[in-house]
Amino acid sequence: MKKVRIALLGLGNVGKGVWNILNSNREAIMKRSGYDIEIAKILVRDINKKRTIDVPEELLTTNADEIFNDDSVKIVVEVMGGIEPAKDYVLNAIRRKMHVVTANKMLIATNGQQIFKEAEKNEVVVNFEASVAGGIPIINGINESLTANKIQEVVGIINGTTNYILTKMTLENMSFEEALKEAQKKGYAEADPTSDVEGYDAVYKLAILSTLAFETEVDVNDIYAEGITKIKAIDIEYGKELGYVIKLLAIVKEVKGKLELRVHPTMLPAIHPLANVNDSFNAIFIKGDAVGDLMLYGRGAGELPTGSAVVGDIISVLRNDTEGSNVLIRNYADKEVVPVESFKSQYYLRISVKDLPGVLGKIATILGKNEVSILSFIQKPKKGEFVYIVIVTHETFEGNVNKSLENIKKLEEVNKIENVIRIENLDY
């Protein structure tokens, strides 16, 4: 059996998952990769930290150069996360002709092009399946399996924390705050949950997916992001009445050669496959011109699922260990991005108004003038000073909705635009 030496950068959750899988499935992995994989070194911040796994101390180092100066290391596995020093390390490894496997969404989303160019120059492979949606083979799916297709649309639930929170709000009638607390207790949400609940985590992942699916360089700053903190129990309830479920979706669509890129809470038909993706599960829905509708569903995080993707990537490097086999064409086009006011969608509008005759007529008139036509509405019985008017529009441009709302806000009968939630029907 041929031997290969690899090094890990980082020994957090994902690193532990990789260590455990390489040990527990060693024989199967030897058979499938053709190599006996030996972990040569592991870069950690603190050698003496108490760990839940039993790693021989002599493997640990705090000095990255020990790895880069070791010619016998063929693959560097970056599972430390964050941009610096990960970027520096990855580029270093590539320049020393080491293949790289990374789980780092931020790094790939923001510095992917530089890294891939460096890899091409040095004829090494950079694999990053674990950077999006943990164990779900979505990167491989787009890059390898769907190459016959023009991809038209990718719509994903790619943040487990917010999906867990929305599931608890939907199925157990929790408030956002209660559900967040529960998620934190379970370890699904961090003490500072901003990156998850505001949609930033999903933005990085969507940047990677859209770059691959549309072969264009997508800048994270070009992705519109809106979090789930504005979702109230009452919106979920009205959504149900209307046949919708609310999910935080990451969406990219090609519309007349331009890309619509957005992350926001979305109402989905309750019968859509994505609507039934619950708890911390992730799922990605793809529409291709040949394959039609395709969905991949699974664990988007966790040490073992993410480790599964990392180790799969390592095996893939070993199977293709011919020089210059990184054949993926990275000659991306530069597609334009659709501005927010040109997003096309249906909209759910919840407006609190004084219970006076004629108010719905005034609202409807304003919408009509701005070319927003109404699909359905519910007026809710009075509870306090105001009543809610809930309107579902036909598909229209976001700019039209915004112009309407500016004018509706000014009506004296209107108290407040309580919420605006986009609706995706996904032609399902």
Place this chain on the structure above:
Amino acid sequence: MKKVRIALLGLGNVGKGVWNILNSNREAIMKRSGYDIEIAKILVRDINKKRTIDVPEELLTTNADEIFNDDSVKIVVEVMGGIEPAKDYVLNAIRRKMHVVTANKMLIATNGQQIFKEAEKNEVVVNFEASVAGGIPIINGINESLTANKIQEVVGIINGTTNYILTKMTLENMSFEEALKEAQKKGYAEADPTSDVEGYDAVYKLAILSTLAFETEVDVNDIYAEGITKIKAIDIEYGKELGYVIKLLAIVKEVKGKLELRVHPTMLPAIHPLANVNDSFNAIFIKGDAVGDLMLYGRGAGELPTGSAVVGDIISVLRNDTEGSNVLIRNYADKEVVPVESFKSQYYLRISVKDLPGVLGKIATILGKNEVSILSFIQKPKKGEFVYIVIVTHETFEGNVNKSLENIKKLEEVNKIENVIRIENLDY
């Protein structure tokens, strides 16, 4: 741009899909594969047949040797189906050092090992993504993405015809006969639907999936098969009452080193992701020791979805066109197969009995003696001479159920064992 010449064997639905995709997505495919793909020859049965696509007549031939004797052909795409002459052609192509892409489930399920050995010897690639579940990248998923895992279980809805029929029966209360007629009208079912409705089509696909997932040579004859013709509207109705949906599932599980291999109608919890796979869609659920639960969902048939898989396989050959790159280890073990009486499952039993006191007690006693314990039961009000007793058991061995039923049948109060349907909870 490098050029490559390929040949098609067959120009039926899948062949047409391949032709259309190669033409309509030509530029994207060039960019992704690095090759300009030229279709050199297409083997057909009748050159003068009217076709719905516009193929230059000089490409068509009825003589396979014209293809095999053309050294410039690098890839042979077998989309004719059936075992002979497809097998002969595929082996011929391999021996002439042509790579092979095939969509042929029967061929791979029954002669895969011989074909792969011949391919290894001749250092060519044989890709067969399209042979199972059309456009869903399940072969690539198991062979490439999940290599870090010990797969524990694969459960799939891999026959679109029966899924369409069961969906119509479940959501629109059609009878089996009505739903079958509808499926035939839509082109989902053939005039002779036996292979689909009796589960044989799913057996071939399951043989391929289990061979790959468990790295063992699975013989189609070792797979237990039961079709959906025995499913009555009333079973679907009682299933709903109990919280279950009926699907034709193809199941393989490793139980103490042996494989349970079976295709049969199954009751699934209504909230399981597979229970919500409707119409002619397919889906495959995989449990891996690292990745956890994973599901792939999409179009299991149709010219374009299946063509998507075939063309993806062609591109994959072109990207890896280094000699001997067919590194997939095909050194399979030979795992034992669990006999039917040792299947472990929960069971739904529908029994028609005379409405006499004590009959449930007698049935329960027999079940108890055979170590079958009852989870729940419903007794249905009298309609005709008999009443139905519906029993859901705890998990038990199939042998115990069968022994019980033999004795229950003999009770004078019992008219008939109307139906026995396995229930899978899939630990979801």
